[in-house]
Amino acid sequence: MTSTAPVAPQAVAEVEVTVPATSANLGAGYDSFGIALDIRDTVRARLHDGPVDPSDCVRITGEGAGVVPTDQDHLILRVMREVLAARGVETADRISLGCDNVIAHSRGMGSSAAAVVAGIAIADAASAFAGLPAPSPEEKLAWATHFEGHPDNAAPAIFGGVTVSYSDGHGQARSVSVPVAEDISAVLIVPDERLDTSVARSLLPETVPHADAAANAAIAGLFVYAIGHDPSLLFDATVDRLHQNYRRPAMTASLERVDALRAAGLAAVVSGAGPTVLVLGSDDDLAAQVGEVLTGDSARIVPAAIAETGVEVMTTDCRLRT
Numbered sequence: 001m002t003s004t005a006p007v008a009p010q011a012v013a014e015v016e017v018t019v020p021a022t023s024a025n026l027g028a029g030y031d032s033f034g035i036a037l038d039i040r041d042t043v044r045a046r047l048h049d050g051p052v053d054p055s056d057c058v059r060i061t062g063e064g065a066g067v068v069p070t071d072q073d074h075l076i077l078r079v080m081r082e083v084l085a086a087r088g089v090e091t092a093d094r095i096s097l098g099c100d101n102v103i104a105h106s107r108g109m110g111s112s113a114a115a116v117v118a119g120i121a122i123a124d125a126a127s128a129f130a131g132l133p134a135p136s137p138e139e140k141l142a143w144a145t146h147f148e149g150h151p152d153n154a155a156p157a158i159f160g161g162v163t164v165s166y167s168d169g170h171g172q173a174r175s176v177s178v179p180v181a182e183d184i185s186a187v188l189i190v191p192d193e194r195l196d197t198s199v200a201r202s203l204l205p206e207t208v209p210h211a212d213a214a215a216n217a218a219i220a221g222l223f224v225y226a227i228g229h230d231p232s233l234l235f236d237a238t239v240d241r242l243h244q245n246y247r248r249p250a251m252t253a254s255l256e257r258v259d260a261l262r263a264a265g266l267a268a269v270v271s272g273a274g275p276t277v278l279v280l281g282s283d284d285d286l287a288a289q290v291g292e293v294l295t296g297d298s299a300r301i302v303p304a305a306i307a308e309t310g311v312e313v314m315t316t317d318c319r320l321r322t
């Protein structure tokens, strides 16, 4: 009897997805405000004509290589599988991934939201390939919020720019994009230390003083005006009384950086759940000003433009290639 070698599954479609890093909260907008930054992860998904090896279907370069799973447990694949299953699309076991990761993990730069949004985008592309209509922006945000637990990173990762997210009267996550003045840019101060978002969330109290809630509401309103129309107000518009100080014990060095930068008049906040610090401003030499305040600090200083677009997707039908 002659034995034949197994035929490797062939790619029938390729989807290239890029997703921006995001910084959430922006001071007073806890679980609501978010900004997309021009630091992008790239994911190349391949849809094959048969099942791929479930124990080895993800290639990773950069952040997370050798750390995050390369089997079906990979976050992007878990997200994609659940979305496709809900739509009755049965091709999830035929998808492999190549990930070029740039966004630092567990630093408050929205890496998990970027992975979740990539997984949803790949599921959308596979659904389109199966003949289903494109989902609405609201459906994408609802899925991302389902996985993330809060919409503030997911919204700018999907829509770009600066977003204000909220829950509508039916408990559905919604988001609006707000204007951003042309000259605003960001600087990230990224330490080596990591902090899981879930740990940072566990440090927050169940209730806060009414005066703190009232102060944050006022500052949040001011922030929307400052970022869109008057960057000179950003310093006043980035004060927080709901989350940053409660998390201080888990990232003392980061809060010291925020204190030092604010003492120098810079609009510094904890980025997301930390420990990265974000500075917003309109001065051309913003990164140099940050560097001067933090002389001798080992954390990386990373200037970042605001990303006007969120997730970007390019699909190629390999069957049409000659």
Ligand SMILES: Nc1ncnc2c1ncn2[C@@H]1O[C@H](COP(=O)(O)OP(=O)(O)O)[C@@H](O)[C@H]1O
Pocket: 041, 064, 068, 074, 075, 076, 099, 101, 104, 105, 106, 107, 108, 109, 110, 111, 112, 113, 115, 195, 196, 197, 198, 272, 273
């Ligand atoms: N590109 C990715 N691929 C796979 N898993 C990822 C990716 N990005 C993030 N994750 C998972 O999410 C975790 C970080 O999530 P989280 O604690 O919310 O921090 P972050 O602020 O970076 O989103 C990582 O430790 C990893 O398990």
Ligand SMILES: N[C@@H](CCOP(=O)(O)O)C(=O)O
Pocket: 022, 023, 024, 025, 030, 031, 032, 107, 108, 109, 110, 111, 112, 150, 152, 153, 197, 200, 201, 243, 271, 272, 273, 274
């Ligand atoms: N509102 C969330 C934001 C978490 O952002 P991440 O980038 O740290 O995941 C929070 O503050 O917990």
